[in-house]
Amino acid sequence: MTSAAELVERAEAAVAEGSDAFSNASSLTDLSEAERQFLGKTSVLNEIREAIKSVDGSERAVVGKAVSGAKAELEAAHAARRVFLDSQAAALSAIRDRLDLTLGPHEYVRGHLHPVTRIWRELEDVFVGLGYKVAEGPEVETDWYNFESLNFPPGHPARAMQDTLYVRLGDRESVMLRTHTSPVQVRTMEAQKPPIYVVAPGRAFRRDTLDARHSPVFHQIEGLAVDQGITLGDLLGTIEAFIHALFGTDIKARFLPSFFPFTEPSLEFAMSCVFCKGEGCTVCSRTGWIELGGAGMVDPNVFAAVGIDPDVYSGFAFGFGIDRVAQLLYGVDHIKNLWDGDVRFIRQF
């Protein structure tokens, strides 16, 4: 007969010895060797479990409890060491697998919109928010749409303000690259009845050669509202609203009378300088104001040209340069930059 006390003692010794072996295992291989030795089929604990049969019946339970207790302790010690060694191995392989993420990406993942397109979209979105649709028209126009319907009769001195590029079609000087986006006003009023609330961003042309300050092509946005009861106050409020939307509510709008053949009263509008907030800086030529564009109430002669009754409807129109806004907001000094397709420039946007 084997004594129960002896078996319990052996079990306790196995726990001590096994725990030491586990915590001394320096690798997963060592650990599994120790596991085989202390928790496997040929382990001391298994021998003890076999030997229980030879213990007096009343003491078997004591030995059984001691063996399962010892097994649990050893398993816990093994698991703890396993976690340690696993994490150590993971840490080692992580170090081995390290990648320098600051290396550049494989390929360019994003291109760039042209700065004028960015402002163009921003302007469209502001006016869409104010309830406007976006109208379009051809870039080559007839004299009727570019001048005559807009109240520039032939020989009118205001035509001399425009430096027109004509194209070789039809009668001499009858077809031209539009000098402004205003022909879209006329086309829109011909195509639809009031109420009309549209903006027309687009290209316009003038007889200039591309250099730092001039371009034969430029972008404008034209606005037109025709409805019953539209007032000059509505025009002023609308211009103020979009200046606030684009540049912030701390920017002020200023209006000065001017002259355009297709609007009356006509005015020019400016905003307080976005850089110096009106204090005066180089961008605003120390005036505190940045001139933006022209506007006015639609001239009755224009309404007559499109068959809208000026006694029932009134309207306003405004226009300004998109390039200019882009130049201002992005600090673009040279107009040429907008046109030469230099990626060193475009990739900044």
Place this chain on the structure above:
Amino acid sequence: MRAPLSWIREFTPLENIEVSAIADALDQLGLEVERIDEPGRDVNGVVVARILNVVPHPDADRVRLADVDFGDGELRVVCGAPNIEAGMVVPFARVGAVLPGDFTIERRKIRGVVSEGMLCSARELGLGDDHAGILALPDDARLGTDVREVLGLDDVVFDLSITPNRPDAMGIIGVARDLAAHFGLPFEMDEHEPGPVADEVAGAHVIVEAPDRCPRFVGLAASVVMGDSPQWMQRRLTLAGMRPISNVVDVTNYVMLERCRPLHAFDLGRLPGRGIVVRLARDGETLTTLDGVERRLTSSDLLVCDGESIGQSIAGIMGGAAAEVSGATTEILLESAYFEPSGIARTSKRLGLRSEASARFERGVDPNNAGTGATRAMELFAEVASAVPVPGAVDVYPKPIERAHITVRTERVNRLLGVALSSDEIAAYLAPLGIDVRETNATVPTFRPDLEREIDLVEEVARRVGLDRIPRSIPSSPEKIGGLSALQRDRRAAADVLVGAGYDEVFTLPLLAPIDLANAGLDAEAVIEVENPLRAEESILRPALLPGLLRSVAYNAAHGEPDVALFENGTVFAPPEPGAALPAERRSLAFARSHHVHRSPHEPDRAVDVYDVTAVLDALTQELRIADVRLEAASVAGFHPTRAAQVLTGGRVIGALGEVATTVAEALALAGPVVACEIDLDALVAAARVARATVPVSRFPASSVDLALVVADGVPAAEVERTLARAGGELLERVELFDVFRSEALGEGRVSLAFAVRFRALDRTLTDEQVRTLRQGCIDAVVAAHSAELRS
């Protein structure tokens, strides 16, 4: 228009108003101030002095020594000007004085003699270009006085940008009238009609043969003593931007600037026939203008001729050389006429000849100040040219132009401006502008030819109220609903796809040179030409985007950026459709990628190839859900002969893509391969779309089979793929070409295309038997359609 403040003040008392407030007022009146000049601001410490004596320099021939008395003492200066002499009164810059250009005068030794300052020429004082000698000041100027007072350099000049509708503001009085109204100050101007009207003056008759073009002609005569005009007049003309010429010419310019009343003085002694005939020119007739240029005229040009009907002046634009006043002139005939504006504009434009007078006539001067303006000139002739006027005047004015009457409705004014004015307030606003309002009837002055309609008066009221004082509002209409159209949203989406694919957006000029087309391999027939280009580089309208875009690729390569991916979205132009007046415009989209796709350091950089652009086309097609886009191998101008395809949708060619031809690459000096695509964006977005309805996703497993099919080399893989897709029917989930293989074993001209074909049913797992049947169906279809063999 340059308006000296001192001149404006002769008509309205602005003495107590700050210059900045006057400038603000001018802006608010629509007489935009472009610049404020204070010519004396840069002149400091220069005083009036008298030269006491002039002695030679002991060691130099070209400079002399002058002793000057400047009121507080005497000093000696060294002076190189040839015109100094004892007794002359001159500007003297003492040591410490400052001249324009921030030039401070210092005590200097010149060839051993100390100069205690400097005597100044007109140019040194910033008074123009005259540097011939020291400026002579009036003899009676008080010694020691600041020269700015004497020279009027304490004046302020407003440089105004006058809009074409305001000819009246091209005269000092027009500016003064607006300012007086704005500040509520009186406005005063003396106006007198000339003496009794007769058939002739000083024996000269006036015959107007073209009264439509010359509705009024006033002629006055006087004897004169020619000479220079006095300092004050020269100073004003100079400040206003005109060069003093002689007393008689200066007076005509002075009255023009003051009253917007152009005048012309003829030397009556050199006017053959001693009279005036106003007539249209004959085609081919010539006249030498006083700038010495011979002008060739047409029958639409108006001439002022002498009594023998020989042209002496191009009416309203420039006088002739023959009867020009000169130092020898003793009697003059003064022309004060009203010429019809559009005729002047036409002649001036055709001849490319503009003058201060024509600029005013073409905008419309006051026909009714022809007499009073001439009187004003006569007063000045008397003052500065010892003139003795010949009594009487000729005034040919068969149909006097009356003041116009315009209806102005209070309700209309308020409704358009968004204000609430009474009719009395409106009348009070308009009165100082010379507009009389009784009830709804406004009588407008003839010096405001822009006032023709009610709306013109609405504008005047707005100007008088001040735009900053009109309440601001925003229109609110229930029908005011904003938004982009589907087309506009699609265009944005297309650009966003390109940006997502790594392409940078560029704008290229829509104006090209014919050589740009040739360089891109396109022919230059059927392009639209610009009639009046400034240079050949911008002489045609682009028929396509690629020529410009490829130029940008080359530009970048030349600037050290050979690896670029660029796109442009813009209008291209083709000749008009039959019956159309305007070119056929459409929106095109082009993209190009050049040289290398950058992948280092991970993998070697790779040369771009055509699949870089087909990938983008795929992305576009997917984003826009285009139902049917196909590529068909084709020979396309500007592209590699066997590496290009046309893009078709619904059977219609809408563009092309491929590798750019070597000849094009060489012509543009492009670095490495360039692949590109240009498609008609309007046609693409107009193409049939896949419905937005979603296909359900199956929960059952898929069955995949690989098929290696050997076909003749040259059969487009996409065709085989489409055949497989058709044969697989509804149960086919995906076809993917995963290998292309050529070998001797396959035979000459044969190629093996290996496809992974995946089948899946929505509602069940497919049985092996079903998959076998589907597989065989696919094989049979490809064998039948493309003479393929299954590679075993």
